[in-house]
Amino acid sequence: MSGQPVGASAASSSHRGERGHEFESYFPESGSVDMSDPSTDIDETTYAELRELASRYPQPRSALLPMLHLVQSVDGRVSPKGIEACAEVLGITTAQVSGVATFYTMYKRRPAGTHHVGVCTTALCAVMGGDVLLETASRHLGIGVDETTPDGRISLERIECNAACDFAPVMMVNWEFMDDMTPEKAVALLDDLRDGNEVRSTRGATLTSWREAERVLAGFPDGRADEGPSAGPQSLLGLQIAKDKGWAAPGDEKPTGDGVVGRVAHRIADAVREVAGVGGDHEAQPASGSSSDAQAHAPATAETPQGKAPSKPRRRTTKPGEGTAK
Amino acid sequence: MTDLLTPVLTKNWGDEKSWTLRAYEKSGGYDALRKALTMTPDEVTGVVKDSGLRGRGGAGFPTGMKWSFVPKDNPNPKYLVVNGDESEPGTCKDIPLMLASPHTLVEGVIISSYAIGVHTAFIYIRGEVLHVVRRMQQAVAEAREAGYLGTNILDSGFDLEIVVHAGAGAYICGEETALLDSLEGLRGQPRLRPPFPAVAGLYASPTVINNVESIASVPSIIARGKDWFGSMGTEKSKGFTIYSLSGHVANPGQFEAPLGITLRELLELAGGVREGHELKFFTPGGSSTPILTAEHLDLPLDYEGMAGAGSMLGTKALQIFDETTSVVRTTLRWVEFYKHESCGKCTPCREGTWWLVQLLRDFEAGTAREGDIETMLDLCDNIGGRSFCALADGAVACVTSAVKYFRSEFEAGYRTPAWELLPYELSARFSVPATTGAHV
Numbered sequence: 001m002s003g004q005p006v007g008a009s010a011a012s013s014s015h016r017g018e019r020g021h022e023f024e025s026y027f028p029e030s031g032s033v034d035m036s037d038p039s040t041d042i043d044e045t046t047y048a049e050l051r052e053l054a055s056r057y058p059q060p061r062s063a064l065l066p067m068l069h070l071v072q073s074v075d076g077r078v079s080p081k082g083i084e085a086c087a088e089v090l091g092i093t094t095a096q097v098s099g100v101a102t103f104y105t106m107y108k109r110r111p112a113g114t115h116h117v118g119v120c121t122t123a124l125c126a127v128m129g130g131d132v133l134l135e136t137a138s139r140h141l142g143i144g145v146d147e148t149t150p151d152g153r154i155s156l157e158r159i160e161c162n163a164a165c166d167f168a169p170v171m172m173v174n175w176e177f178m179d180d181m182t183p184e185k186a187v188a189l190l191d192d193l194r195d196g197n198e199v200r201s202t203r204g205a206t207l208t209s210w211r212e213a214e215r216v217l218a219g220f221p222d223g224r225a226d227e228g229p230s231a232g233p234q235s236l237l238g239l240q241i242a243k244d245k246g247w248a249a250p251g252d253e254k255p256t257g258d259g260v261v262g263r264v265a266h267r268i269a270d271a272v273r274e275v276a277g278v279g280g281d282h283e284a285q286p287a288s289g290s291s292s293d294a295q296a297h298a299p300a301t302a303e304t305p306q307g308k309a310p311s312k313p314r315r316r317t318t319k320p321g322e323g324t325a326k
Numbered sequence: 327m328t329d330l331l332t333p334v335l336t337k338n339w340g341d342e343k344s345w346t347l348r349a350y351e352k353s354g355g356y357d358a359l360r361k362a363l364t365m366t367p368d369e370v371t372g373v374v375k376d377s378g379l380r381g382r383g384g385a386g387f388p389t390g391m392k393w394s395f396v397p398k399d400n401p402n403p404k405y406l407v408v409n410g411d412e413s414e415p416g417t418c419k420d421i422p423l424m425l426a427s428p429h430t431l432v433e434g435v436i437i438s439s440y441a442i443g444v445h446t447a448f449i450y451i452r453g454e455v456l457h458v459v460r461r462m463q464q465a466v467a468e469a470r471e472a473g474y475l476g477t478n479i480l481d482s483g484f485d486l487e488i489v490v491h492a493g494a495g496a497y498i499c500g501e502e503t504a505l506l507d508s509l510e511g512l513r514g515q516p517r518l519r520p521p522f523p524a525v526a527g528l529y530a531s532p533t534v535i536n537n538v539e540s541i542a543s544v545p546s547i548i549a550r551g552k553d554w555f556g557s558m559g560t561e562k563s564k565g566f567t568i569y570s571l572s573g574h575v576a577n578p579g580q581f582e583a584p585l586g587i588t589l590r591e592l593l594e595l596a597g598g599v600r601e602g603h604e605l606k607f608f609t610p611g612g613s614s615t616p617i618l619t620a621e622h623l624d625l626p627l628d629y630e631g632m633a634g635a636g637s638m639l640g641t642k643a644l645q646i647f648d649e650t651t652s653v654v655r656t657t658l659r660w661v662e663f664y665k666h667e668s669c670g671k672c673t674p675c676r677e678g679t680w681w682l683v684q685l686l687r688d689f690e691a692g693t694a695r696e697g698d699i700e701t702m703l704d705l706c707d708n709i710g711g712r713s714f715c716a717l718a719d720g721a722v723a724c725v726t727s728a729v730k731y732f733r734s735e736f737e738a739g740y741r742t743p744a745w746e747l748l749p750y751e752l753s754a755r756f757s758v759p760a761t762t763g764a765h766v
Contacts, residue, residue, distance in 0.1 A: 056489060058403070058446060059529055064511030065494050069453070090511070103513040103669075104494035106453050118454075122415050123613065123659035124573055124645050129754035160497065160663055161415040162454055165572035165645065166579050169755060175456040182756045203425065204457035213456050216463075217492040225464035228457060230344040235422040237579030238569075239336050241595055247329035249337075249566065250557050251550065 033078055033098050034109050040081035041074050050089045053219055061090050064100055068107055069218035073211045076111045105160075106217075113148045113155035115193045116210040118172040119186075122161040129182070130169040134158060136183040137171075140190050153194055155210075166234040167202070174213040176201035179232055204228045328558050328584050330591060332566045334546050335539065336582045339426040345461045347468040350429035356474060358545035362437045363482040365548075370441035374544060377552035378564035383409055383500075383537025384611065384640045386563075386629045389544075393442050393534055395524035402531035406444040407509065408435060410451040410462075410538045411493055411500040414612035414720075415663060416643035419568040420538035422580060424451065424458045427542075428465035432488065434541035436474060437548055439486050442534055446487050450505055453492040462490045497667035501715045502535040503527075504669065515671045516715035539568060558584035563628030567642055573608075574600045574648035574753075586626040589644060593623075603648035607731065611640020613660045614720025616727030637727070650752040652744040653732040657724055658686040664721035675718035678709035682725060689739030692746070699729060699736050 050067050054060035064086060071082030078101045087094045101107045119134040120126075134145070137156055141149055148155040164170045167179030171186060178189065179202040192199045199207045205227035216222050242248065243255040338344050338353045350356070362370050375390025396404055408431065412420040424431060431449065439447050449466075451459055466488045469475045477485045491509060498504045499514040506528050508514035527533025543565065547555045556564045563585040569592055572578045576597030583592070589608065599605050607617045610627060615638040618625075625631045632639040647656065665679035685702045688694040706722035713719075729736055738747050751758035 059510070061511035062491075062509055065453075065508065066492065068494065069492065100511065100513055104453075104496050106493075106495035121659070122663050123656045124416060126659050127647065127651055127656060127750075127753045128573065129756055129758070131750070132754060132756075132758050159454070160666060161413060161417075163412045163418045163421040163452070165416050165418045165643065166570055167418075168572055168578075172454070175454050177455075177457065183758075201457065205460070216456060217453050217459060219463070219490070219492070221460060221463045221467075225345070225457075225460040226343070230341065231339045231422055231426040234577075234579035235336075235426065236340050237577055238331055238581035238583075238595070239333050239340055241581075242329070242331040242333050245329075245331070247331045247333075249332035249334045250328055250554060252337075 032109070033080065033083060033101060035080050038080055039075075040079050042071070042079070042081050042085055046070070046074050047085060047089065049218075049220070050085060054089055056219065061092065064090065064097065065104070066218045068097075068101055068104075069214045070220075072108065072112075073214035073218060076211060077108045110146075111148065111152070112210050114153045114209050114211075115173055115207065116155050116157065116175075117190070117193070118157045118159035118162070118175075120159050120162050120164075120168070120170050120172075124165050125161070125169040128168040132183055133169055133171060133181055133186050136186050137190060140187050149194075154190065167232060173199070173201070173207055174210045175217070176204035176207060176213070177232075178202060179234075201228060203232045330587065331581060331583050331595070332558055333582050334566050335423060335427070335430065335542055335568060336580060338430075339422070344426050345428055345465065347429060347465070347472060350427065350433075354549075355429055355545075356433055358549035359433050359436055359474065360480060362440055362548050363480055363484065367441045367443060370437060370548065373552050374438075374441065374547060377547045377555040378559075378562075379540065379543055379547060379555065380563065380629065381537055382539035382543070382567060382641070384414065384614070384638070386639060389536060389540050392524065392536070393438070395522070396442055396532045396534060397525060398443075400525070400532050402529070403446065404442055404444045405528045405531060405533040406435065406439050406442060406447040407502075407505065407528060407533060407535045408447070408449045408538055408541050409500060409502060409505055409535055410449055410458075411497075411505060412538070412641075413452055413497040413500050413667075414614060414641050414643065415660060416570070416572060416609055416612045416645040417641040418570050418572065418643065419580060419641065421455055421458055423538060423542055423568070424462055425455075428461045429469065430542045430545060431462070431538055432465050432469045432474070434544040435488055436469075436479065436486055437544050438534075438536070438541055440482075440484055444534070445485050446489070448489050448491055448509060448528075450491050450493060450499070450509055452499075453494045459490065459492050466490055496669070497663070498669045498715075498717060501717065504715065505535065506533065513669070515669045516717075518714055560584075560586040560626060560628045560630070562630055563626075563639075569627065569642045569644060571596050571644050571646060573646040574603060574651070575646045576600050585628040586631065588624050588626060590623040592627075592644065593646070599646060599648050603650065606647050606649045606651055607653065607728075608647065609640075609643065609645045609724075610637050612643040612720075613645070613663070613724055614638075614716065615640040616723045617731065618727075619731050648753075650748060652690075652748040652750070652753075653728050653735050654686065654689045654739055654744040655748075655750065657728045658683070658690050660724045661686055661721060664717060668717060668721075672713035672715075672718065674709045674712040675721065678705055678718070679721050681705055682709075682721070686725075689736055690744045692739055692741055692743035694736075694739045696740055698740070699733065702736075703729060 053063040053066045057063050067086045075082055083094050083097045086097045121130040145158045169181050171178040171181050205224040246254045248254050341349050343349045371393050379389045380386045435447050493499050496514045499508045501516050503517035504514040523533040559565045567585055569581045605620045607619050609615050610632045622635050629639045661682045665683050668675045668679050670676045706726050710719045710722040
């Protein structure tokens, strides 16, 4: 084979001279809802919650997106029964519901894994290493994109830009941020997910499951908003520099800069410490303590689940952007 | 002369539990709301209009003017919809804002709703950011509990409810009319204008749609006045804004500065392009804004400065790429994004982005044919400006600007694969281990 690297769009070069799209679905990743599997866990409670969602909007149909999120949280996919239930509650046809369900990429027509993993391969993340991450994840799990491991634990998706570009290359699990990823971190993360270890998002909560995440997105909070840091180190970088330099908006009190310039790695470490110290109630939520640390996605083995106070957050040893290929 | 960086929106991001009501109130939160409620709605709109605040979501339309387009004699309810569907490649400012200080947005929504005469407002957040949704849900609940939302807010007689709404994965829903369709429970597809949303928006009622950062800027403008706001920025691009640096920069991150700062200044603060490398090209405001190069380093990053260089300020998402980066590969990935995200409504965009991807894949593989550059540009001519919304324009902007500045790299695509011309592993942030099969 040629030297085509991973992520280079494989579909094209092999059939040079066969341009044309007669044989390719325009939306190969879409398709209809899988009607062959009628299984469902939707019951009266689900119906009541669907009706509640519909009541939150001036016009009930506005609730359709949240309702489909709720269906996924119950059935692990957009199920035929879920389509029916939404149609029934809103007084529209199942075709109308299916039309919406097949438009949005977050709605899954086949069961997603307990944990749903995404790797960003839009331009910037791809260039920064996202292609390698996707290849690594796919190889390590033994599954391709849009597939689920045979044990049902992990599904894999190639995601588009996730609005975390200053943390590139990024991944996500159950729509929680996994920032500043490397192949090594990706492998450790996937192992932890597979083994059922506790995993924390770099800027979020302790990971629950894709279904539980879908329930929150539907509009039923899970009480985890106070977990995790206020911001990641990159988010605080400009603020930290302004503090160091004594800069402020007009009329604001000038921060007393410490006069240290050009040592951004230290500033970031400070930011990490600052955030880590305020990450939440350590007694009640042991997981939240150091979650802004660059290593935070790694297994939480250093801390017991019983609430041992988080050890002093590790100082970042590399600057962002370091460690690049020569 | 103002300082190089002026934290206003980002000022409390590092505070202890900054996302909670208690922390926000401690830093003066909701004082602006109290002040606004002593003013008439028209006065509030007037201050925002006179401040010169322009939309921070990309187009730069004056925010106060948008509000004033809402007809007062329309008997239908009026709606405010906050566009938190941040999905433009490179853009990553609204997400950290809502994560760190959701109450800034809530306060902005209440003040803005009061000004426009809205009693139901929506915050539409892209679905892929679970923790942001959590924080916004909690902030709205806290605000309601504290009497900042609900009926007779702070004894003013003003009523308002906010609905936090999560999307379901569709870039197009960041386009304001597609967002409205999505919020009505439909496939997210743009509408033909006119009528504009200010006249017939959500449920065919008068609707204002503003970006998160625009609305979040309102409380400080009300609290400190238009002159204070106008003391930052340039003549036609007033105020502060959040610039996001990402990519091949030593220290990527968020930088809040007066409009008009230059990329050279920002790069200096960010420690420069990653060590041992130099700038090749950048986007000023996301992938839909034509790329620029090192010759544009000293241009003011404001609406006029970028337009003058043939680009756009967009979302101020500065994606930095160094000399190891293949322009062909990057352009292909952007166009693949637009192809994936095209809603399919307009033929030029739906079909055109598909064909652009075919051409660009050939350029990447080194199998493009002589003349394919012209074919590609011709195709771009038939896509841009020929669709309902700006997605099509964004899809071709990265192509035409890439060819404009790096034509020879596309010409190399007649013979040489992009990954041979510029080995991809050199661009990665980490050393690519041989075992990953980066080169088979």
